[in-house]
Amino acid sequence: MFKDITLGQYFPVDSPVHRLDPRTKLVLLIMYIIAVFIVKDICVFGLVLAFMLFMTIMSRVPLSYVTKAIKPMKWLLPIMFLLNLFMIKTGTPLFTWKFISITSGGVRQALFIVLRLIALVTGASLLTLTTTPVSLTEGLERLLSPLKAIKFPVHELAMMMTIALRFIPTLLEEADKIMKAQLARGADLESGSIFRRAKAMLPILIPLFVNSFRRAEELALAMESRCYHGGEGRTRLKVLKFQLNDLWALLIMSAFFAAVVLIQHFLPIDSMLTAALKRILKLG
Amino acid sequence: MLSINNVSFTYESGSPALSNVSLRIDDGEFVCIVGHNGSGKSTLAKMLNGLLLPTEGTVIVNGMDTADEDRLLDIRRHVGIVFQNPDNQIVTTVVREDVAFGPENLGIPTEEMIVRVDEALAAVGMESYAESAPHMLSGGQKQRIAIAGMLAMEPNVLVLDEATAMLDPLGRRDIIRIVRELHEKKGITVIMITQYMEEAIGVDRVIVMNGGQVWMEGTPAEIFARGDELRSIGLDVPAAVELREQLKEKGIADAGDAMTLEELSKELCRSLLNT
Amino acid sequence: MPIVVEHLTHVYQSGSINAYTALKDINMTIEDGEFVGLIGHTGSGKSTLIQQLNGLMQPTSGRVTVDGFDMNDKKQRAGGRALVGMVFQYPDYQLFDETVYRDISFGPKNLKLDEAEIDRRVREAMDLVGLDFEEFAEKSPFELSGGEKRRCALAGIIAMYPKYLVLDEPMAGLDPSGRRAVLEMIDGFRKRLGCAVVMVSHSMDDIAKAADKVIVLRGGEIFKCGTPAEIFSLSDELNEMGLEPPFAARMASELRRRGFALPGSIYTNEALVEALESFKRGDKNV
Numbered sequence: 001m002f003k004d005i006t007l008g009q010y011f012p013v014d015s016p017v018h019r020l021d022p023r024t025k026l027v028l029l030i031m032y033i034i035a036v037f038i039v040k041d042i043c044v045f046g047l048v049l050a051f052m053l054f055m056t057i058m059s060r061v062p063l064s065y066v067t068k069a070i071k072p073m074k075w076l077l078p079i080m081f082l083l084n085l086f087m088i089k090t091g092t093p094l095f096t097w098k099f100i101s102i103t104s105g106g107v108r109q110a111l112f113i114v115l116r117l118i119a120l121v122t123g124a125s126l127l128t129l130t131t132t133p134v135s136l137t138e139g140l141e142r143l144l145s146p147l148k149a150i151k152f153p154v155h156e157l158a159m160m161m162t163i164a165l166r167f168i169p170t171l172l173e174e175a176d177k178i179m180k181a182q183l184a185r186g187a188d189l190e191s192g193s194i195f196r197r198a199k200a201m202l203p204i205l206i207p208l209f210v211n212s213f214r215r216a217e218e219l220a221l222a223m224e225s226r227c228y229h230g231g232e233g234r235t236r237l238k239v240l241k242f243q244l245n246d247l248w249a250l251l252i253m254s255a256f257f258a259a260v261v262l263i264q265h266f267l268p269i270d271s272m273l274t275a276a277l278k279r280i281l282k283l284g
Numbered sequence: 285m286l287s288i289n290n291v292s293f294t295y296e297s298g299s300p301a302l303s304n305v306s307l308r309i310d311d312g313e314f315v316c317i318v319g320h321n322g323s324g325k326s327t328l329a330k331m332l333n334g335l336l337l338p339t340e341g342t343v344i345v346n347g348m349d350t351a352d353e354d355r356l357l358d359i360r361r362h363v364g365i366v367f368q369n370p371d372n373q374i375v376t377t378v379v380r381e382d383v384a385f386g387p388e389n390l391g392i393p394t395e396e397m398i399v400r401v402d403e404a405l406a407a408v409g410m411e412s413y414a415e416s417a418p419h420m421l422s423g424g425q426k427q428r429i430a431i432a433g434m435l436a437m438e439p440n441v442l443v444l445d446e447a448t449a450m451l452d453p454l455g456r457r458d459i460i461r462i463v464r465e466l467h468e469k470k471g472i473t474v475i476m477i478t479q480y481m482e483e484a485i486g487v488d489r490v491i492v493m494n495g496g497q498v499w500m501e502g503t504p505a506e507i508f509a510r511g512d513e514l515r516s517i518g519l520d521v522p523a524a525v526e527l528r529e530q531l532k533e534k535g536i537a538d539a540g541d542a543m544t545l546e547e548l549s550k551e552l553c554r555s556l557l558n559t
Numbered sequence: 560m561p562i563v564v565e566h567l568t569h570v571y572q573s574g575s576i577n578a579y580t581a582l583k584d585i586n587m588t589i590e591d592g593e594f595v596g597l598i599g600h601t602g603s604g605k606s607t608l609i610q611q612l613n614g615l616m617q618p619t620s621g622r623v624t625v626d627g628f629d630m631n632d633k634k635q636r637a638g639g640r641a642l643v644g645m646v647f648q649y650p651d652y653q654l655f656d657e658t659v660y661r662d663i664s665f666g667p668k669n670l671k672l673d674e675a676e677i678d679r680r681v682r683e684a685m686d687l688v689g690l691d692f693e694e695f696a697e698k699s700p701f702e703l704s705g706g707e708k709r710r711c712a713l714a715g716i717i718a719m720y721p722k723y724l725v726l727d728e729p730m731a732g733l734d735p736s737g738r739r740a741v742l743e744m745i746d747g748f749r750k751r752l753g754c755a756v757v758m759v760s761h762s763m764d765d766i767a768k769a770a771d772k773v774i775v776l777r778g779g780e781i782f783k784c785g786t787p788a789e790i791f792s793l794s795d796e797l798n799e800m801g802l803e804p805p806f807a808a809r810m811a812s813e814l815r816r817r818g819f820a821l822p823g824s825i826y827t828n829e830a831l832v833e834a835l836e837s838f839k840r841g842d843k844n845v
Contacts, residue, residue, distance in 0.1 A: 134377050166377045169419040174652070180615045181653040185647035185715060186669030203665065210701060214651075218372035221335055225365045226375075226386040226433060227357050233391045237384035237401065251798035298736055321705055368732075422601060449732045452601045452761045454801045463575055479734040511794040518736030523764070523806035530832050545806070549813045556839060 009065075011129045015193060016245055018130045022139025024246040028253050029127050035260045036119045043273065044263050045115050051256050052122055061129045070118055071124035077114050084110035094280070106272065137161045142240055148231075155231025163219070168208035171212065178207045285310055286332065286363075286441060286473075287499040290344040291341035292329055292482060293496075296547045301327040302496045304341075311440065314467050316484040316504075318516035319493030328493070332475070333363040346440070361390060364434030368446040370426035379410065379429055382418060386437040389479050397436075404435040407470075408462050424455025431462065441473040442466065448478065456480070481508075481522045485543050492519070505541040524548045560626040562589040562612060562643070562723060562755075567621035567830065569607050581607040582642045583779045585621070589723060596766035596787070599776030600801045605759050608776065609725050612757065613643035613716055626722070641670060644721025644754075648728040650712035654700040659690065659711050662700050666719040677718075684714035687747050689740070706737045710744070717748055725757045730765060738762075742769060765807040767791060767826045775802070791826035807831045 017025075030049075039045050056066050070077070090105030126135070141158035148154050182203045183189070189200050286309040293302040299365065302324045306342035309315055319325040330336040331343050334350035348355040367373055376382045383404050384392055387397045400432055405411050408428040416490055418426060427447055429535035434442060448456040467474045476483060484490045490507040494517045500507060507514070511521045520526070528539045528548055569582040582604045589595055589612075610616040611623050611680045614630040623630040628639030647653065656662035659810040663684055667677045685692050688710040695703075700711050710727070716724065726745070730738040742765060745756060760766050766773060766787070773790040775782040777800055783790060791797070798804065804826070811825040811834070821834050 015486055034308040050366060058310065134381075158745045162376055166375065166418065169417075170371055173419075177647065177649075178652045180610065181645070182655075183615060184613055184640070184643075184647075185653070185666040185719070186641065187665075188669065203655045207652055210655075211651050215369075215372050218367065218369055219375070221330070222365075222367055222430075223375060223385075224335060224368075225360055227360045228385070229357065229389065234388050235391050235397065236388055237381055237394065239394055248457050249437040320736060329580070410804050454600070466693065481735070518734060520735040524810075527806070527810065527828055530828060531835065534832060534836060536832065536835050545810055545813060549810065549817055552814060552819075552835070553817050 009063045009125075009128055010132050011065055015058060015060040015062050015130070016249075017055060019243070019245055020130075020249055021240055021242055021246050022131055022135045023143050023240060024242070024249055025127055025131055026139050026143055027137075029123060031253050031257050032123050033120060036116055036123075038260055038264055039163060040264060042111060042115075044260060045112075045119075047256070047260060048119055049115075052119060052126075055126060056122075059126060059130050061126065062276070065123050065129060066126055069121045073117065073121065077117060080113045080117070081110045084113050104277075104279070133165050134162070138240060159231075166239055167215070170215075175204065175208055175210060177281070178204050186205070212279070236264075285346065286475075287344045288328075288331065289342045289344070291331060291338040291343060293331070293336065293339050300496055302331075303339075304314045305496070305498055306341075307491065307498065309441075309473065311472050311473055313489065314464075314474045314487045315476070315489045315491060316487040317475065317491045317493060317501075318479060318481065318484060318519060320479065323493040323517075324496035325493045326445055327496075329365060329443050329475075329477050330445055331366055332441070333360045335365075357390070361386075362435050362439055363443060364437060364439035365443045365445055366427065366430045366434060366447040368449050370430065370450060373430045373433070374426060376522045379415055379416050379418060380405070382429060383432045383436050388434055390437065400436045400438070401432075404432040407435055408432045408464065418470050422455060423451045424458050427451065427455065427459055428462065431459070431466075435466070439472070440485070441475065443475045443477070446479070447476075448480065448483065456483075481514075481520060481525075482526060485522055492517075504543060508543060514547040549558075561591060561806055562626075563624045564588070564608075564611070565622050565624075567608075567611060567623065569604075569611065569616065570619040573619055577779060582611075582618075585781060587774060587781065587784065589757060591722070592749070592755050594749070594756045594771045595758070596770030596773045597757055598761075598763065598766060598773065598774065599782075600804055603776040605776055608748045609645070609727060609757065609759060612723070612725055613640045613645055615645070627783045633684050641719070642722040643725060644716040644719055644723065645725045646713055646716050646727065646729060648731055650708040653712045653715060654708060657699060658697050659685075659700050659703070660696040662711060663715045663718050666715055667690055670719060680718040680720070681714075683751075684718035687717055687734075687758040688714045689745055690714060706733060706740070709733070709737075709741070713741075713744065717752070720752060721754055723755045723757065725759075727759045728761065729758065730760065730762065738765065745769070746842060761802075762804060762810075763791070763805045767807070775800075787826055788824035 036048055039048060056063055069159055085102060085106050086100065088106035088109045089101070089103055091103045091108070093101050093103050094107065095102040139159050141154055144152070144154045187200060189197065192200070288305055291305045292300070294300045305328065317325050317328065327336065331338060331350070332345070334356050337351050338377055343350045345359045348359050350356070350359055369411055374382050375385050380401055383401045387400055392400065402411070405414055407480040408431050410425065410428050410432060413421065413425065418429065421429070442463070447557045448459050451459065463474055463476065466472050476487070478484070484504050484507070487504060489505050490502060491498055491505060492514070499517065500510070500513070508521045508525045509526060514521060522540060522543055524544050524547070528542055531537045531539065537552055539548050539555070542548040542551045560705050564585055564587045567582055567585040568580070569580045571581055585608065597605055597609070605663050606615065611618055611630070613625070614623070614636040617631055625639035625642050628635040630636055630639050654662055656665060660681055663681045664677050667680050672680070682692055685695065690707065697705070700708065710733065729745070730741050733741065745758070745819060747770070748754060749756060758766065758769070770787055773787050774784045775790060775797070782800070783793065794804045794808050794812045807828045807830065808826040811821050811831055815821050819838060819839065824833055825831050
C-alpha cells in the first residue's frame, strides 16, 4: 500500500527548470534568498514575486502546487502580521485609539514579514518540486565538496542521505505490516490516555527497531562485499555537467539580482511613494 | 582457484560454526553447498570474501590470503556475494546507480562504468528497469539487480548465499536460470548455497554441510543416492528422487539415478512400457 | 458458523489515477474445521484477501462476515477479529516482548483472560509448537533461531484459540525438516482446537498434502475453487499461470502423455505409486 508514495514532493514533468543541474538550482535558491533579504522597499518586492512567478511558469509546475507550501503557515502568517502591526512604533502614526496605535512603520514591517516568508517558502518549494531528492543529494555533495579540505564528512553525509531515501519506503511498508500483525493479536492502539496509547505502540516500535538494526547490519555486509571503503578513490556513474541551460539560468538570476540591488540603492521608490502618500493624506 | 584449508570458526557468543573444514573449488566449477539452517553454510560463504576471518586455518582466493588486509578489495572484486534478503543489498534509489555502486568504489572510470553497468543489466535481463526505483521491484527482480551489481565488478566467482530462499517459485526459477547462463556463457565459477535440493540438480559437485563440517561430497547422483542419510540430518532429496525411491522400494521399477521429472518419466517408460 | 465473503471488491487508492483493483467480486466460504489452501501468483490478490478475513482491511464494496459479525461494521469488527488468528510470513513482524512467555501471552491478555487461564494457554501453545517450556519460557524471543522464532510466533496466535487460523506462507525460508515440522504442527492445532485453517503457500506440494479445498486466485478473481484433485488435474492451466502443480500431478500428466493409462485425479506420490503398481500388475496380467 505504501509502495506508491513519492518521496518529497517532486512533480514529474519535463521543463527547462527540471533539467537544470542541481548545483545550479541550489545556487539560484541561495541568491534568491539573499535577494529576498536585501529588499527593503515594498515595491521592489513586486520584482521578487514577479521573478518567482516567472520561474514557476518556466517549470511547468501548476502555481497551486507551489503555493501549497504556504498552507502549513496559515496560522503563523496572520499572527506574525498582527504582532508586527501593533508592536512596531516607527514612522508616522496612522491610527490611534486609546493605547492601540498603528504606524506606517508597523504596516510596512507587517507586510514585509508576511511577504518574505511566502517568498522563501515558495522558493524552496519550487526547488523540491523540480528536483528529485536523489539529484538534490548529488548537488549538495558536489557543492559542498570543497569542505572536504577541512575534514567535513561530505561524502558520508551524502551516503547517509542516499541510504535514508532508499529505505524510507521499505520501512514504511514494514511498519504497516507490523501494525497489522499486532492488531491481529488484539492490540488496541486507539483507546485510553496518551500514556496508555504510547505504551501500546511498543509492540510496533520494538520489532521495527530490531528489524532496522538487522537490516543495517546486512546492508553493511553487502556494501563491504561491493568494495565500499568510504569516499576515497571513488568515481561516479553520473557526472554532473553544466549545460547551456544552466548558463542562461545563472545569467537571468544575476540580472534579477543586479536589478534588485540597483533599484534598492539608487532608486528610492519607497520613500518617494511614502512622501506622495503623506501629501495625499494631508490634502484629505 | 579458491582453497579453504583446515578452517575453524567460533562466533563471539562461543558457539562453533565451522570446525576443520577443507575444500578446494576450481576455476569454472559450479558447486552447490547444501545443509539445514545452522549447519555452517552461511558462515562458510562469508569466509570466501573476507567478511569473516577464520579463527584457525586459511582461506586463499587466487593466491591471496583473506587475512591480508591489503588484498581485501582485490579479493572482494574477485568473489561477488549475493545474500538472502533482496531488500538489504540495494544501496541507492535508482537501479542503474545501484549496479554502478561496486565499480564506483573500485574507482572505475565513468566511460567504462557505463559500459559495464549496461552489460550487467543486460546479462540479468533488467535493461528496461534501469531507471526504476528498487522498492517498486519484486523480490526476484531485486535479486537480479543484486547479481548485476556483482557482475559489474567483473568477478571470477559468484557466491549465492541462499539468494533464492525468500523468493516465490517464479523468482527462484529466474535466478537459477540466470546463474546457469552466466556459468555457461562467461565461465564464472558459481558457489550456490541453498536448502532447495532441486537447485543442486545438474551442478558439478554437491557439498553437504552438517554441524559445521563437510559431511558428504560428490556428484548430485552420488549424493541423492543416499536419501536416508540426507533425511537423517534434516534435508531431503528432489521430488523425482523421492518418487524413484518409493517405486524401487515397492519393486515397481528401478529408475537408476534419474533426478528430474524428464529423466524419471523416460526411465519408467523404458521399464514399464518397454519402449 | 462460517466466514462468508460476498461480492468483495478491493480497489487501492480508489478514485485517483493510480487506482488499482486488487480483488474483483470475490465470493467464498470458509466452513468450520475446513483446511483451505489459497494459491496464486505474486500480485494475484492473496495477501489483500486474507487481510480482509479479519478486518485488517475493509473492502471497497461487498462484505465479509465472520460467524455473523459484519466486518464492515466498526463495532462488530473486534468480535470477528477475535475468532480469526492471523500468522504473517515473517515472525520478526510480531515478536517484541522481553521473554517468549510474555510474548505468547500478549494475545490472550488482549482478550482480557484471567492470569490462570493465560498461563494454561501459554503452556499449551508452547507444547503444541514444540517449544520446551523450561528451556524457552524465559528466553528473549530475539535470541531464538529462525525456526524457533516461527514456532514462537505461531504459539502467540494459537494461545488465542482462534476458530479460524490464517497462515501467510508459514513455511517460507525454512529448510525441508522445518517445513515438515510446521505442517505437522498445523495438523496438531486442528486436532486440538478443531480450528479451520486458511493457508497461503507457493508450494503446491505442501497444499496437496494438507488441504480439503483449494482456491486459485488469478488477477484478483477466483479462477477456480475445488478439491485438490479437481484443481491439480488442471496441470497445464496452473503452469501457464506460473504456479507449479505438485510434482506427482506433473509426473502423472507427463506419464499419460507418454502413453500410461493413469486416472486423472493423481496429485500425491502415494496415489501415483499405487496407480503405477496396479498399472504394472494389469500389464503383467494381460
